[in-house]
Amino acid sequence: MSSPAAPLIDLDSLELGLAAAPSTPAVALEDVAVGYGRTRVLSGLSLTVDRGELVGIVGPSGSGKSTLLRLLTAGADLHRGHVEVLGAPVGRRPPARVGYVPQLDNVDRTFPVSVLEVVLLGDAASSRRLPWFSRAERQRARELLDRLGLEGLHGRRLADLSGGQQQRAFVARALYRRSELLLLDEPTSGVDPTTRLDVLEVLAELHRAGLTVLLTTHDLNAVAAHLPRVVCLHGRITADGAPGAVLTPEVLEATYGGRMRVLHDGGRVVVVDATPSGLGPSAVRDGGPTGRWRRGEVAS
Numbered sequence: 001m002s003s004p005a006a007p008l009i010d011l012d013s014l015e016l017g018l019a020a021a022p023s024t025p026a027v028a029l030e031d032v033a034v035g036y037g038r039t040r041v042l043s044g045l046s047l048t049v050d051r052g053e054l055v056g057i058v059g060p061s062g063s064g065k066s067t068l069l070r071l072l073t074a075g076a077d078l079h080r081g082h083v084e085v086l087g088a089p090v091g092r093r094p095p096a097r098v099g100y101v102p103q104l105d106n107v108d109r110t111f112p113v114s115v116l117e118v119v120l121l122g123d124a125a126s127s128r129r130l131p132w133f134s135r136a137e138r139q140r141a142r143e144l145l146d147r148l149g150l151e152g153l154h155g156r157r158l159a160d161l162s163g164g165q166q167q168r169a170f171v172a173r174a175l176y177r178r179s180e181l182l183l184l185d186e187p188t189s190g191v192d193p194t195t196r197l198d199v200l201e202v203l204a205e206l207h208r209a210g211l212t213v214l215l216t217t218h219d220l221n222a223v224a225a226h227l228p229r230v231v232c233l234h235g236r237i238t239a240d241g242a243p244g245a246v247l248t249p250e251v252l253e254a255t256y257g258g259r260m261r262v263l264h265d266g267g268r269v270v271v272v273d274a275t276p277s278g279l280g281p282s283a284v285r286d287g288g289p290t291g292r293w294r295r296g297e298v299a300s
């Protein structure tokens with residue numbers, strides 16, 4: 001693993017092609033209700049995410065986190081309201097320049113495709129007629145994989161990568177499409193604590209490079225508490241703000257139905273699941289100082 005000072009990605013040569021500070025927000029929802037068919041999942045959603053923000057969406061299982069991301073990629077049914085992504089209304093087709101990194105649990109990772117193909121095929125559906133790729137396209141995909149720490153793994157089957165490496169392959173795929181907005185569904189679930197820090201460090205670097213990053217997480221202490229902004233969901237938005245303002249007993253009661261307890265440990269707040277199966281020392285140990293992710297911060 002690289003030292004804390006060494007960046008995982010050389011951002012200068014990533015060729016992200018970010019538009020120069022557009023005035024429209026990255027995401028704008030106005031009184032939105034969304035679901036599947038006639039089933040309503042979320043309602044009364046009004047949310048603005050400015051360009052360049054890094055935002056976490058938290059809530060219990062089934063609260064609509066994935067549905068909110070799907071709404072932004074035209075993968076759920078808009079029942080009412082208005083949705084704009086990167087300045088354009090979301091129609092039936094996924095918007096351009098939006099990279100969606102699926103939850104690993106929902107990907108068929110046994111699909112016989114190489115790591116390089118995962119990246120190249122990220123752009124295939126939107127713009128190409130032919131299912132093969134130029135030398136320049138391959139070169140750019142290879143460079144992205146290398147910068148995400150996947151050098152030497154280009155020809156490997158996706159299925160033979162670790163969870164964290166697969167996450168990075170999907171991030172490379174999103175960057176290959178020159179996405180300005182990255183949507184990641186539970187990018188840190190199913191990976192070990194060290195890999196979780198690696199994934200978060202990659203996202204923090206992309207955020208620093210100017211990308212807008214929206215991720216879902218159920219991990220309040222190790223992930224959400226370190227983000228600049230957290231949106232709590234439970235059928236609606238129950239809170240939206242900095243973690244210190246949002247991770248309160250009142251908000252957690254509204255979001256998780258009283259299952260969570262807030263502990264104060266010196267100057268920091270630690271949320272623990274108060275249901276018997278979740279209450280253990282690991283929940284407390286995982287909370288780091290608020291601010292940034294640092295390697296070695298999470299006790300093993």
Ligand SMILES: Nc1ncnc2c1ncn2[C@@H]1O[C@H](COP(=O)(O)OP(=O)(O)O)[C@@H](O)[C@H]1O
Nearest residue numbers: 036039041059060061062063064065066067068
């Ligand atoms: N494709 C679908 N069709 C119908 N209902 C769905 C679909 N996907 C999710 N749901 C339902 O929508 C609700 C919210 O799910 P989801 O957005 O996946 O929540 P989360 O990601 O917070 O766990 C759940 O009740 C779930 O069963």
Ligand SMILES: [Mg+2]
Nearest residue numbers: 065066067185
């Ligand atoms: Mg989900």
